[in-house]
Amino acid sequence: MKIFDLHCDTASKIYKKQCDFSDKDLQVNSRYLSEFDEYFQVFAMWTDANEHRDNRKYISDMIDYFSTQIKKHPDLRYIISIEGGETLEDDVENVNYFFSKGVKIITPVWNYKNLIGVPSCVSDFGGISLFGRKVIERMNALDMAVDLSHINLQGFFECAERTAYGIA
Numbered sequence: 001m002k003i004f005d006l007h008c009d010t011a012s013k014i015y016k017k018q019c020d021f022s023d024k025d026l027q028v029n030s031r032y033l034s035e036f037d038e039y040f041q042v043f044a045m046w047t048d049a050n051e052h053r054d055n056r057k058y059i060s061d062m063i064d065y066f067s068t069q070i071k072k073h074p075d076l077r078y079i080i081s082i083e084g085g086e087t088l089e090d091d092v093e094n095v096n097y098f099f100s101k102g103v104k105i106i107t108p109v110w111n112y113k114n115l116i117g118v119p120s121c122v123s124d125f126g127g128i129s130l131f132g133r134k135v136i137e138r139m140n141a142l143d144m145a146v147d148l149s150h151i152n153l154q155g156f157f158e159c160a161e162r163t164a165y166g167i168a
Contacts, residue, residue: 081105
């Protein structure tokens with residue numbers, strides 16, 4: 001069987017538990033993926049914006065830890081994504097920073113309104129901000145994908161008009 005999974009929270013759980021990717025308690029782990037003939041996994045890095053004062057550092061540390069664990073599994077085919085643009089804080093250069101750490105997909109919003117836009121769980125209106133437009137422009141320049149799964153309706157269409165690599 002072939003599988004292409006666009007989202008799992010395993011990387012966040014590995015970081016919180018400080019465990020290895022082979023940990024049997026993880027919903028997606030190296031043993032689970034080895035059961036498929038072919039697989040490709042997108043690992044979402046996320047943080048609850050209300051839990052951490054420095055989301056950029058928290059996600060950066062998570063990527064570093066996850067990267068050390070994933071190197072133990074050289075056959076794994078994967079992409080790192082960030083769920084929630086609050087990790088970018090108010091600096092579009094953080095798109096470059098996270099791209100250099102291997103991030104290829106960013107979800108602009110999750111469950112909270114941030115400097116990029118408004119999630120669907122908050123309102124259908126509000127769209128994306130000027131900062132959000134700059135983030136998408138930078139992501140386009142780096143050939144990064146914009147994950148539109150949590151953005152509100154207005155923001156979805158505004159992002160879709162601007163992104164070269166949107167996914168939903």
